[in-house]
Amino acid sequence: MNITFIFLAVIAAIVAWWLSQQRITAKPWLEAGSIVDTGASSMPAAKIGLGLFLVIVGSLFALLISAYSMRMDMGEWRPAPVPKLLWLNTGVLISSSGALQWAQIAARRGKMDGVRAGLLAGGVFALAFLAGQLWAWRQLDAAGYYLTANPAAAFFYLITGVHGLHLLGGLVALGRTMDKAWRAVTAGELRLSVELCAMYWHFLLLVWLIFFGLLLLTDPIVSDSGLVSLICRIL
Amino acid sequence: MVDIGTVEVIPPAEVEDVELYHPKSWVTKYVFCQDAKVIAIQYSITAISIGLVALVLSWFIRLQLAFPGTFSFITPSNYYQFITMHGMIMVIYLLTALFLGGFGNYLIPLMVGARDMVFPYVNMLSFWVYFLAVLVLVASFFAPGGPTGAGWTLYPPQAILAGTPGQDWGIILMLASLILFIIGFTMGGLNYVVTVLQGRTRGMTMMRLPLTVWGIFTATILALLAFPALFVASVMMLLDRVLGTSFFMPAIVQAGEHLKYGGGSPILFQHLFWFFGHPEVYIVALPAFGIVSDLISTHARKNIFGYRMMVWALVAIAVLSFIVWGHHMYISGMNPPFGFFFATSTLIIAIPTAIKVYNWVLTLWRGDIHLTVPMLFALGFIVTFVNGGITGLFLGNVIVDVPLSATMFVVAHFHMVMGIAPILVVFGGIYHWYPKITGRMWNERLGQFHFWVTFLGAYLIYFPMHYLGFIGVPRRYYELGETAFVPPSAGTLNVFITAAALIVGAAQMVFFFNLIWSLFKGKRAGGNPWRATTLEWQTPQTPPGHGNWGKELPIVYRWAYDYSVPGAEQDFLPQNQPPAKRMPVAAPS
Numbered sequence: 001m002n003i004t005f006i007f008l009a010v011i012a013a014i015v016a017w018w019l020s021q022q023r024i025t026a027k028p029w030l031e032a033g034s035i036v037d038t039g040a041s042s043m044p045a046a047k048i049g050l051g052l053f054l055v056i057v058g059s060l061f062a063l064l065i066s067a068y069s070m071r072m073d074m075g076e077w078r079p080a081p082v083p084k085l086l087w088l089n090t091g092v093l094i095s096s097s098g099a100l101q102w103a104q105i106a107a108r109r110g111k112m113d114g115v116r117a118g119l120l121a122g123g124v125f126a127l128a129f130l131a132g133q134l135w136a137w138r139q140l141d142a143a144g145y146y147l148t149a150n151p152a153a154a155f156f157y158l159i160t161g162v163h164g165l166h167l168l169g170g171l172v173a174l175g176r177t178m179d180k181a182w183r184a185v186t187a188g189e190l191r192l193s194v195e196l197c198a199m200y201w202h203f204l205l206l207v208w209l210i211f212f213g214l215l216l217l218t219d220p221i222v223s224d225s226g227l228v229s230l231i232c233r234i235l
Numbered sequence: 236m237v238d239i240g241t242v243e244v245i246p247p248a249e250v251e252d253v254e255l256y257h258p259k260s261w262v263t264k265y266v267f268c269q270d271a272k273v274i275a276i277q278y279s280i281t282a283i284s285i286g287l288v289a290l291v292l293s294w295f296i297r298l299q300l301a302f303p304g305t306f307s308f309i310t311p312s313n314y315y316q317f318i319t320m321h322g323m324i325m326v327i328y329l330l331t332a333l334f335l336g337g338f339g340n341y342l343i344p345l346m347v348g349a350r351d352m353v354f355p356y357v358n359m360l361s362f363w364v365y366f367l368a369v370l371v372l373v374a375s376f377f378a379p380g381g382p383t384g385a386g387w388t389l390y391p392p393q394a395i396l397a398g399t400p401g402q403d404w405g406i407i408l409m410l411a412s413l414i415l416f417i418i419g420f421t422m423g424g425l426n427y428v429v430t431v432l433q434g435r436t437r438g439m440t441m442m443r444l445p446l447t448v449w450g451i452f453t454a455t456i457l458a459l460l461a462f463p464a465l466f467v468a469s470v471m472m473l474l475d476r477v478l479g480t481s482f483f484m485p486a487i488v489q490a491g492e493h494l495k496y497g498g499g500s501p502i503l504f505q506h507l508f509w510f511f512g513h514p515e516v517y518i519v520a521l522p523a524f525g526i527v528s529d530l531i532s533t534h535a536r537k538n539i540f541g542y543r544m545m546v547w548a549l550v551a552i553a554v555l556s557f558i559v560w561g562h563h564m565y566i567s568g569m570n571p572p573f574g575f576f577f578a579t580s581t582l583i584i585a586i587p588t589a590i591k592v593y594n595w596v597l598t599l600w601r602g603d604i605h606l607t608v609p610m611l612f613a614l615g616f617i618v619t620f621v622n623g624g625i626t627g628l629f630l631g632n633v634i635v636d637v638p639l640s641a642t643m644f645v646v647a648h649f650h651m652v653m654g655i656a657p658i659l660v661v662f663g664g665i666y667h668w669y670p671k672i673t674g675r676m677w678n679e680r681l682g683q684f685h686f687w688v689t690f691l692g693a694y695l696i697y698f699p700m701h702y703l704g705f706i707g708v709p710r711r712y713y714e715l716g717e718t719a720f721v722p723p724s725a726g727t728l729n730v731f732i733t734a735a736a737l738i739v740g741a742a743q744m745v746f747f748f749n750l751i752w753s754l755f756k757g758k759r760a761g762g763n764p765w766r767a768t769t770l771e772w773q774t775p776q777t778p779p780g781h782g783n784w785g786k787e788l789p790i791v792y793r794w795a796y797d798y799s800v801p802g803a804e805q806d807f808l809p810q811n812q813p814p815a816k817r818m819p820v821a822a823p824s
Contacts, residue, residue, distance in 0.1 A: 001506065004510070006582070008460070011460065012554060015456075015550075017548070022441040022442065023440065023441075023442060024442060024543065024546060024547070025543065026439070026440075026442045026477060026543075027543070028260065028443050028543075028544065028793075028794035028799075029538060029541060029794055029796070030441045030794075031791055031794070032793040032797075033442055033792060033793075033814055034437075034790070034792060035438050035443075036437075036438075037440075038435050038438065038439055038440050039440055039441055039443075040432065040435055040540055041432065041433065042733070045353045045354075045429055045433045045434075046353055048429050048433060049353070049354060049425050049429045052425055052428055052429060052445075052459070053421075053425060054423075055459070055460070056389065056421055056425075056459050056460070056463060059459075059460050059463040059464075060466060060467060062464040062596045063463055063464050063467045063507065067467065067471070067482075067503055067506075067507060070480075070500075071499075071500055071503055074500050074502075074503070078499060139301040147474075147478060147479075147480055148478065148481065148495070149477045150481075150498055151480075151481055151482065151498045151499060154474070154481065158445055158470070158471065158474065158480075161416070162470075176369075177292070179270050190408060199312075213805050225515060
């Protein structure tokens with residue numbers, strides 16, 4: 001549960017910071033009168049909504065990864081090999097996130113062509129990532145690590161599967177944004193949608209990097225270095 | 236600190252053109268409606284309906300315990316299915332949905348001074364996904380083999396193995412229903428939180444919010460962080476059951492045959508389940524805390540004692556509730572230092588909780604107490620919550636928990652603290668806000684009758700149950716049979732408890748009759764029958780119209796508890812009442 005606790009500690013820090021902005025030591029019974037600043041954020045509600053949603057999804061992945069590392073500690077653990085293809089997939093997902101970041105910058109500068117190109121590239125890279133993940137599943141399956149082979153394989157399919165489904169959901173939102181991008185006149189109308197897509201993509205990239213890092217550390221080939229047992233003990 | 240030396244009334248600002256959804260047909264007005272008030276009613280009716288199913292199931296459980304072997308339709312399998320479904324429905328589909336989906340949807344926009352939730356479309360989806368979850372749950376009653384009988388905790392490996400009732404379809408539908416419920420709840424929860432953050436009207440700072448909103452807000456954040464654990468556990472168990480993975484399934488030999496499973500950990504499920512399960516107690520309790528604070532303050536005509544402490548205590552309880560889940564797993568076996576840690580963290584929760592109880596009592600002290608029906612329920616809650624909470628202090632200790640854990644004592648404890656106590660608040664809340672929701676008043680006599688039968692009856696049911704637990708009557712048993720240590724009088728006591736349970740259950744019909752009868756025949760309530768300060772009572776129309784407020788959103792000038800203010804003309808000052816120009820304002824130092 002350590003990963004979950006690290007995650008919750010980060011959330012608690014954010015909540016504490018937010019509470020400190022809300023004058024929670026005020027004495028409201030003495031303060032009849034008008035207060036202009038209600039403490040609401042100037043950010044659009046959609047952005048806060050997405051931020052909160054990412055916290056929930058973060059909690060989901062923190063728990064999945066916690067369950068994975070807890071199971072690892074419970075003995076009789078035979079790790080599955082990490083397909084080399086995942087390195088390529090990681091690169092593709094980074095490119096996807098980068099393309100959306102580029103679209104976001106273009107939207108801020110009001111460059112419509114840049115927005116469209118960025119969104120398109122981001123979408124294509126994301127689809128390529130998903131295809132790559134499916135291919136990695138096939139490789140593992142062919143190597144005898146099918147879904148029910150052992151818990152390590154099952155966790156791999158589960159976590160990559162949930163991650164892929166979230167990316168697929170993101171692609172629906174990206175598709176709608178692209179639809180808007182090809183019809184909108186100014187980049188200003190698009191800015192919020194593009195920003196939300198980029199935020200979501202960066203988040204999924206972060207989740208992937210953490211999970212991939214954990215996979216590498218627990219890979220049987222790398223594990224001879226003794227690093228693994230150390231990290232496993234910490235997590 | 237805000238400079239309030241010079242109080243000026245802000246002129247109503249130009250109201251921006253709010254993008255408010257307007258229903259165009261009957262279907263979009265009453266069925267697929269995006270108005271939070273309608274969604275609240277839909278949530279409440281669905282939750283209460285499925286809750287009635289769980290009530291009837293509890294009767295069956297009690298009939299079996301009192302008269303074992305008398306009723307042919309209660310077989311051992313059925314008995315386990317009844318207790319499973321009773322627990323699951325009451326905790327998740329009734330209480331969670333009713334407090335957050337029902338009270339949350341109705342009260343948050345009105346109390347913060349908003350026209351609606353921030354994402355009304357998602358809010359509508361939330362209800363319909365919840366409704367689907369309930370349908371899937373109900374479907375499991377009609378599936379071959381019936382609903383699951385694995386206990387509401389659904390512990391593997393037995394939950395998905397042959398021999399457990401509902402192993403074919405029941406468990407699959409149960410897990411699918413939970414997954415749907417969590418998806419639906421997440422949609423609603425996003426709305427509740429973001430509306431409180433961003434939807435507050437001018438002048439409504441966080442520290443001017445009524446505690447009801449604080450309670451629902453904190454509970455929702457708790458739920459949003461905790462439900463993913465149940466989601467993960469449900470998905471993993473579903474994969475174990477349907478695709479044959481072994482997340483939670485160790486190698487098992489059944490009837491001399493090796494099953495396909497191997498290498499999984501049942502304890503992992505318990506960690507995930509209780510990581511959700513303990514916060515769930517507070518998901519139900521925190522809204523109740525909030526609502527009860529408002530009921531007590533309003534009906535005792537006195538400001539809530541220690542408002543800031545109340546807010547801080549809510550936050551503290553929410554934080555602590557994430558580090559106590561292990562106290563549900565003492566008898567699963569754990570490292571003694573862990574047991575020590577979980578026992579300590581569990582006992583520490585008593586501190587913020589006790590602060591709340593003291594503050595309620597101090598609010599009552601020298602208040603102008605009106606024993607209205609909502610107030611009776613609020614007082615009943617305090618007493619019941621203290622009772623249930625104190626037995627919780629016993630059970631939080633490892634050495635006390637180990638012998639009591641599988642007995643009726645635990646059943647009595649959690650029914651008092653998270654069954655009866657929150658339900659009393661649900662009733663109090665419904666009686667309190669019914670005049671606003673319908674514009675009519677309920678019948679006072681029937682309400683009092685309902686309170687006394689429910690309150691006293693609940694004690695007749697659960698007090699003796701503690702005693703049964705002490706003498707070692709185990710929980711979850713279909714039939715006690717002959718034991719060396721349980722005296723025959725335990726059977727007599729069980730008959731008594733069953734009689735009380737049947738009466739209390741039947742008395743709820745009085746409540747429903749009162750609600751429905753008053754809808755048509757109750758006398759007009761007026762806009763603010765309780766002379767309350769919070770914004771929902773200040774709406775231009777009662778029941779509040781679409782968009783809640785007229786042309787102008789209200790402006791808030793004061794906190795939610797200006798009751799019996801010295802020197803004021805009336806004994807309450809609504810939150811949107813500007814300060815009198817000449818009234819001297821105490822300047823904070």
